[in-house]
Amino acid sequence: METRVSEVLDRKGWTVHSIGPRQTVYEAIETMENLEIGALVVVDDEELAGIITERDYLKKIALEGRSSSETEVGTIMTDEVVAVGPNNTVRQCMTLMSEIRARHLPVLVDGDLRGLISIGDCVRQLTLDQEFEIQKLKEFIRSKYPA
Ligand code: AMP
Numbered sequence: 001m002e003t004r005v006s007e008v009l010d011r012k013g014w015t016v017h018s019i020g021p022r023q024t025v026y027e028a029i030e031t032m033e034n035l036e037i038g039a040l041v042v043v044d045d046e047e048l049a050g051i052i053t054e055r056d057y058l059k060k061i062a063l064e065g066r067s068s069s070e071t072e073v074g075t076i077m078t079d080e081v082v083a084v085g086p087n088n089t090v091r092q093c094m095t096l097m098s099e100i101r102a103r104h105l106p107v108l109v110d111g112d113l114r115g116l117i118s119i120g121d122c123v124r125q126l127t128l129d130q131e132f133e134i135q136k137l138k139e140f141i142r143s144k145y146p147a
Contacts, residue, residue: 005093005107006086008125009115016106016116018043021050021074025061028052028073039104041116042077048113050077053104083108084117090125093117 019028019040028040032054042050052073060076061068083106084093093105097119107115 002089002091003125003129004086005084005088005090005115005117008090008117008121009086009107012121014115016041016113018113019052019073020044021072021077023073024069025052025057025066025071025073025076026069029054029057029068038118039116040073041081041106041113042073043113044074048081048083048106048108050074050079051081051104051106052077053102081106085109086114090117090122090129094119094122094126097122 017031017035017037017040019031019042021042021044032038032040039051039053041048042052050073056076056078057068060066061071082096082100082102084096086107086109097103097105103119105117106113107117
């Protein structure tokens with residue numbers, strides 16, 4: 001059985017860190033730094049409006065010479081957000097992230113924003129799954145061929 005997004009969020013927490021589109025990019029990067037995360041979901045009127053990540057800051061503020069304290073989040077966020085559901089597998093998330101070249105996927109339950117899964121969460125989970133699998137195989141081999 002492949003691990004699903006819901007199991008990762010049960011362990012990590014069903015938390016979403018968000019920001020409004022009219023807040024400044026400075027507030028966004030300050031929040032990301034304080035929380036030690038690389039992305040914030042942008043929520044407007046309780047609706048998912050976009051996503052802003054450290055990559056957006058790098059490309060659209062630092063490299064373009066804009067001021068982070070004078071630019072609104074809504075100006076540089078990505079507004080076509082690709083999201084997943086709790087029943088998607090971690091492997092599907094990895095495939096999706098490499099297809100869209102992004103490292104974060106918001107999680108929607110019945111259309112409501114309920115969590116966010118990152119590439120780091122997926123790599124951690126796949127490593128745990130592989131360790132578990134290896135352990136099971138070792139036990140199987142030992143039971144078949146006792147020393
Ligand atoms: P990231 O690799 O997550 O830092 O994001 C790289 C770029 O993709 C940035 O422009 C983000 O705004 C955008 N991005 C990140 N996650 C998503 C997502 N789930 N859907 C659409 N765009 C995204």
